[in-house]
Every structure is written in C-alpha cells, then in structure tokens.
Amino acid sequence: MDKDASTRKIALYELTDGLLRLDQPKAVAEHGLFSLIELLGAKKGYCILKTSLTQGFELAAKKGFKDEGFSGDEWLGFCERPKAKLLDRAKSYGPKEFSQLFGDIAFGCKDRVFVLPILSEEEVCGVYFIFGCRNFVGDFDSVADDAEFLVKRVGIFLRGAMKFQEALGLAYIDSLTDLYNARYLPMILEKRLLEARKSRQPLSLLFLDMDNFREVNTLYGHQAGGKALVEAGWILQRFVRANDSVIRYGGDEFTVVLPEASAKSAREIAERIRKAIKEHVFLRRENKDVRLTVSIGVATFPDDAATPEALLHLADQAMYRGKETTRDAVYSAADHNLK
Structure with missing residues (x-):
C-alpha cells in the first residue's frame, strides 16, 4: 500500500x-x-x-x-x-x-x-x-x-x-411494535441519568397517550388497533434522534427517553410528534381513513426531577393534565407546576 x-x-x-x-x-x-x-x-x-x-x-x-x-x-x-x-x-x-x-x-x-x-x-x-x-x-x-x-x-x-x-429483544422488545417494552424503561432511564450527571447535560422524558384510541378497537377490531399502534411507533421513531429510546409502555401509551435534550428541545420534538400523528392517515393500507391525536407530557432532568421514578411520574402527570383539558397537546411539568 x-x-x-x-x-x-x-x-x-x-x-x-x-x-x-x-x-x-x-x-x-x-x-x-x-x-x-x-x-x-x-x-x-x-x-x-x-x-x-x-x-x-x-x-x-x-x-x-x-x-x-x-x-x-x-x-x-x-x-x-x-x-x-x-x-x-x-x-x-x-x-x-x-x-x-x-x-x-x-x-x-x-x-x-x-x-x-x-x-x-x-x-x-x-x-x-x-x-x-x-x-x-x-x-x-x-x-x-x-x-x-x-x-x-x-x-x-x-x-x-x-x-x-x-x-x-428476548426480554426487552415489544412483540407487536418492535419497540422497546416497559421492562426496558427503568434500565435505560437509569443509565441515561447516570450519563447526564457525569456529563452535566440535561435529559428529558416524554410520556405519550393516544387520545380516544379505544374507539379504533371498538369500530375496527383489535387487529386493526394493533396495526395502528405499529404505525404510531413508526412515527415516533421517525421524529426522534438515533440515540433516543422509544418504548411502548403499555396499551396505547409510549415513552421516549431523550439524552442531552433540554426542556425546550424536548418540547420541540414532542410538538413535531404531535403534529405528525394528527396529520397521519392511520390504516390507509386497510382502505380506512382513521385520524388520531396524542397527548404528550414532558419532564426534564435536572430542572424537574433527579430520579427515574420522579421523572416518569411528572411526565405522566403532565400528560394527564393535557388529557383532562384540551387533548392533542404537549404539556410540560415545569409549565404547570406539577413538581
């Protein structure tokens, strides 16, 4: 050579x-x-x-x-x-x-x-x-x-x-969506928090719940509902970064772990996801025109919480605040005094 x-x-x-x-x-x-x-x-x-x-x-x-x-x-x-x-x-x-x-x-x-x-x-x-x-x-x-x-x-x-x-995947992959499952969340959240403390960088967590998703199962059946969840997973993966972790938390709920993401950055990502889900036509391949929205809660380390449990709780509470008011919205723990 x-x-x-x-x-x-x-x-x-x-x-x-x-x-x-x-x-x-x-x-x-x-x-x-x-x-x-x-x-x-x-x-x-x-x-x-x-x-x-x-x-x-x-x-x-x-x-x-x-x-x-x-x-x-x-x-x-x-x-x-x-x-x-x-x-x-x-x-x-x-x-x-x-x-x-x-x-x-x-x-x-x-x-x-x-x-x-x-x-x-x-x-x-x-x-x-x-x-x-x-x-x-x-x-x-x-x-x-x-x-x-x-x-x-x-x-x-x-x-x-x-x-x-x-x-x-033997233990941590959801068989329906091919996303991580709920068992993976505490492990990756603890790992990312440790990295955030060492690097003195922020870390954000999104908690998402599909609005009125039961209507899809009621009108079209659970198989169609499962396909809609798979499509929702695709959208989430498309709007996050390569090193972020998208997790199907259970049912029609998802979480997203965002390393090195400030509250502002996390909210911007959440807004893009919210908009994309609202504009997406679900079950198009089944010749159906299903429209859905999502409520998203945001919590950030170190601004809102310092432990995995507290971050998850606050992101969950922020999501429910959105669900109880307007739906189809992004709510943050800091903006609504949930701490």
Missing part, C-alpha cells in the same frame, strides 16, 4: 472511530451517514435499514431533508421490488436515471446520487442514498473506493449492534 493510500485508510478509520461506542443499529447507521456526507462533500442523504420484525426496510437516519418529506411507508416492501435487485454494489446515478429507478423515494432529486448497499453476510441489510457529492469531481474511483471501505466498516459494527439488539 503506497503512502497516500495508507494515509487515506488511517483517516477513514478515524472518521468511523465513534462506531465503537454505539450499540443501537440506527445510531450506527446515522454515524455512517454523517461520515459519508463529510467524506463525499455531499449536500444530504438518508439511510434505510432492514427491520427485524417484518424484514422490510425503514428509515434509519437522514440529514438535509425536512421531516415533512417522509411519510414513513416509502420503504415498506422495498426488498421485494425489482429495483432492490440493483443493490449488489455501490453505484452512481444521474438525477433522471435515479428518479426513473427509485421514483417514490427520489423526493424530487436534482443531483447525482451515490447509492451504497450495506452488506451483512452477503445480504443487503441497509442502503445509503447520498445526494450531491461534490468530491466526485476529480478522482471518482478513489473516492468511491473510500466510500465503500467506510460502508464495510459500518456493516461490521451494524452486524454487532443488530446481534446485541436481538439478544436484548
């Missing part, structure tokens, strides 16, 4: 060094996405990963796209489409060709797109779509080789994170 190639490889290892600390697949995918965008001098990009529940694909990370650009179901059944057969290796597409091949996930593409599959044991377990790669002007082959090397590194750590999550 010549000196320049060796220097490039060292730089790539440094670029992916943060992967060592990550044990969640979406966090690994997000780190890889940001590294690729930096390496390629790109404008924006997103990554999809295969889910363990359905073996379909879902959005894992994005940068440079507005939240409104993703409905959440663009990638359902992606692996069954003819275009998925094209993902055997890294390829570059002009905007016209990309739109023709990947129309429903092109999102009005006007730039050249670099598509890089993430392989695990010779099977595609994820795909990066990188838009507007300025660094391709010049030595295309060497930049493409570097990008593929980086993605191979991501694939190694992604496989480890997936195996860790599979082991975790």
